[in-house]
């Protein structure tokens with residue numbers, strides 16, 4: 001495949017909300033309750049066929065720096081999509097999602113596509129979900145983003161989250177640039193792809 005077709009995604013949210021677990025559960029089909037596995041990859045890869053082209057997707061995980069508010073701008077740099085995660089059983093973590101969105105938009109621009117995952121939904125009941133709904137709906141309407149309840153533990157709605165995020169990014173790239181093969185192919189995206197290639201060597 002062409003080295004040119006790389007899209008970078010990042011995952012953000014407060015520490016312990018389940019970011020690494022979501023990536024592991026979705027890409028490796030495994031879940032560790034409690035104990036952290038010591039060696040986690042810096043990113044997870046996937047491929048998608050889009051309009052006759054193979055697109056390489058890279059989902060970067062943090063190395064836990066979010067717990068110290070110390071995510072380097074290199075982490076977001078050139079990302080075209082983001083998964084923002086909070087813990088439904090600790091709803092205060094939704095506030096952190098809002099802050100990360102601001103940080104992310106300052107770092108890479110307002111164009112960034114993001115989807116929100118309300119994770120650990122296996123731990124809460126419907127009453128709690130109903131109480132949280134109004135705030136989530138109003139935020140998502142304002143930011144024009146999608147929200148899914150997920151569980152890294154059961155795998156609930158992980159396919160939906162990733163599909164939605166990937167499709168939204170592909171559609172946006174296609175519509176705003178005249179297609180991945182079009183003449184007006186996004187300058188921003190092309191720069192992103194080159195930088196992502198360089199970034200592969202070192203993880204902040």
Ligand code: GDP
Pocket residue numbers: 013014015016017018019020021022032033034035036119120121122123150151152153154
């Ligand atoms: P991160 O710091 O955001 O990457 O969070 P981790 O993926 O390390 O998860 C923190 C803790 O939450 C671990 O003990 C996980 O086993 C647990 N966890 C993550 N996702 C879920 C989930 O969907 N349901 C439940 N019950 N526990 C989860």
Ligand code: MG
Pocket residue numbers: 019020021062063064
């Ligand atoms: Mg983690």
